[in-house]
Amino acid sequence: MDKNEISIILEEIGTLLELKGENPFKVRAYYNGARTVEMLEEDLNQLIKENRLQEVKGVGKALVEKITELVTTGKLAFYDELKESTPPGLLEMLRIPGVGPKKISVLYKDLGIKAVDELEDACLQNRLVSIKGFGEKTQKKILEGIENYKNYKNQFLISTGLNYGTYIYEQLKELPQVQRISLAGSIRRFKEVIKDIDLIVSCEENNIDYIMDYFTNLEGVARVTGRGITKCSITLDVGMNVDMRIVNDEAFPNALQHFTGSKEHNTALRHRGKQMGYKINEYGLFNGEEKVYVGSEEDIYNILKLQYIPPEIRENNGEIEAAELNDIPKLVDLDLIKGVFHVHSNYSDGKNTIEELVKAAIDKGFKYIGISDHSKSAIYAGGLKEQDIVRQHEEINNLRVKYSNITILKGIESDILLDGSLDYDENTLESFDYVIGSIHSSFNIDGDLMTERMLRAIKNKHLKILGHVTGRLLLSRNGYGLDLKKIINACAENKVAIEINSNPHRLDLDWRMCRYAKEQGVRLVIEPDAHKIEGLDHIFYGIGVARKGWLEAIDVLNTSDINEVREFFKG
DNA sequence: GCCGTTTTCGGCCCGACTGTTTTCAGTCG
Incomplete structure (x- = not known):
């Protein structure tokens, strides 16, 4: 069994535990483990043979045992039991937008729902509204989510994402109300397959509504799926979701960094920040209550005593360690x-x-x-x-x-x-x-x-x-x-x-x-x-x-x- | 389940939005 297969199993264990309502930090430990194994440079057999698997960061006693069992026997009793006790349809239900492990757990316990189709039926029969914590709108949203899931499965090539993303970017950039704008998220990181388009915009506070109106009325917008003070989401005719975040111009570099991700990169970065006494979020970099001036993304990395890290390699895959040593490669262009x-x-x-x-x-x-x-x-x-x-x-x-x-x-x-x-x-x-x-x-x-x-x-x-x-x-x-x-x-x-x-x-x-x-x-x-x-x-x-x-x-x-x-x- | 020049126990990144609730849980990124 190779790293990829093991990684997939660990990931699935994480999801299964989540559905069971396990301790979220335990769940995260499995997700982390999956990523660690996937990115591992060294040979797993070798590591096990030399008793060095526990030296890998993020792999503790329990994961060493489980990975070893997988590598040596090709099976894992713990995983089999877990799968045995969970209807397979529950996993698929997770892919419906707005439906997470907690809701699935309740739906399963209260209504015995264990697959996407059953959930769809239950919504159509108006059975969800009777459950505590659920209501009219939730039921409607889930139904729409199922439709969306079935239609598009929500995945696109980077080329498709860039086409639509650039189109929207160009339109908004022309507005005098827009101060700065950039694509962010997985497109900016150049993932080969993307799920949505992220845009970061800065403007004066009194222009937010105007820009959101303009955004939601662009040609090709099928529907508006969310709108608040800082975030606005639409779905395009082609089924692609677009999230736009609006911040004041001072916070633009922070928002851009934050929403470029990856999640794993940011987690590691915030962790580093915390150790140095900083709090980092999409609005700024704070030393206690005091906001530290940030003029560009470069500043954020420099304050954290890191070389600038290009968006493409922000995958928490050694780039922070490299930046620490001033060892970020000069990427080809x-x-x-x-x-x-x-x-x-x-x-x-x-x-x-x-x-x-x-x-x-x-x-x-x-x-x-x-x-x-x-x-x-x-x-x-x-x-x-x-x-x-x-x-x-x-x-x-x-x-x-x-x-x-x-x-x-x-x-x-x-x-x-x-x-x-x-x-x-x-x-x-x-x-x-x-x-x-x-x-x-x-x-x-x-x-x-x-x-x-x-x-x-x-x-x-x-x-x-x-x-x-x-x-x-x-x-x-x-x-x-x-x-x-x-x-x-x-x-x-x-x-x-x-x-x-x-x-x-x-x-x-x-x-x-x-x-x-x-x-x-x-x-x-x-x-x-x-x-x-x-x-x-x-x-x-x-x-x-x-x-x-x-x-x-x-x-x-x-x-x-x-x-x-x-x-x-x-x- | 993992981790530790504050810690072997008690933390674990952070905030917006939504819907259902009169203060919060779940989901998402």
Whole structure:
């Protein structure tokens, strides 16, 4: 059983205990434990063998026992009993907005409700109003919550969130009443999947109502779900919730920091503040009763004797410790990207000609562009047969003469076949400047086999870049179940770069693994996987992933100049 | 359940909003 599975079980134990009305701090201990295990760098088996698991912060005697039982036996009696005694539908009910563990507990005890559908029936039959603590409005709200839950399940790609978030941001920014405004929350932290949009606005007190009115009347607003003095919430037609917080301008940096989160980062930050004698909330930073002047987010971190921490890495994943040591990495940025290698032309399933792509790359200021169409096994995508490759290489030779201010590279996105071999013979593979290896078929084999398949491809001397490694499609398909660490280690050993596929549906390699790859000395490549000119702009999302994964320019191959790139491809 | 140069017991981050209640509990972020 791996860390991820154990983390999920600990998390579920936390939820189950919460439903049972357990001590909230005990519940939190399990949630913390789940996070700790998920983020753990070291191997669990190793830690257990060396009796060092209890040295991990947040893991005490009880969790050591339970994790050990899970690792060694693959089961946990405590968890099984807990699950046995709780109807599974109760867990799902938690996902209805406005319904938490306390309400579920009462509903279960008083009305015997143990699933979402039963709750819906009970609301429709007007049975909730009879319970103490429940009323007309609660029942209505729960019913609406169920509808919302069923319709949308409340998850969106970061690209969707940014589209709508930027639209609202731009509208509000134009208002003279708005002093400062920013997106916050998971979008600002660049989570790959988001649940809602957070906006922070500052203004004079007498303008609050005007701005809230404007906000709730924006085009695309389906309904207003809450409105108070400082907070206003709406749901868009597409089902996405947007929370706007309004503060006075003096508190803007504090509010921005607070609502950017993550919750875990803020908890740790407040804890640090408390030890230093400060209280931190969304309105300010206080030394006793006295408010400490804060002009920017930077000030908050500096007062706490920390280097500024960029929003993307605020996940309580070592950033506070790093900031303490002045050791926050200088994160890679979009303007440092000098070119890309994963681009499809109309030779396979791309829309544009090579020349159009080259011109677009020049316009973007790129110093090089590689063309990498699909290989011959990708029939569905019009993959290139040997004679197509000859034709394509001739065209590139001609374009190289015509466009001397950019380097055009000959690449291929070769299918990694079921046995781990690449799609062409030695001579053909030799004719490319580089080969990207990706899996496009036989997804549904066992994780171990998939790992072996990929390891064999990595050892092929022609393979230079591993494409969309886990094969996941966000919100629709899980990855292949690879042993990612093995894959990354092998890439380090064989000097193979790993792609960060910037397509917002993929964002693969995941940011959580970027740091591990970096530490093993693996180069990452931020790739658009473009199928038309506009697709080149997707690298914006890849940059977000790279930043969230603590990557610096030196970790990213396509920040290098062409000579270094060529050297890397020569191996 | 975890943790400790104040502590091995008694804390554990903090506040807004809502709905149901006449002072507060639950939920959310």
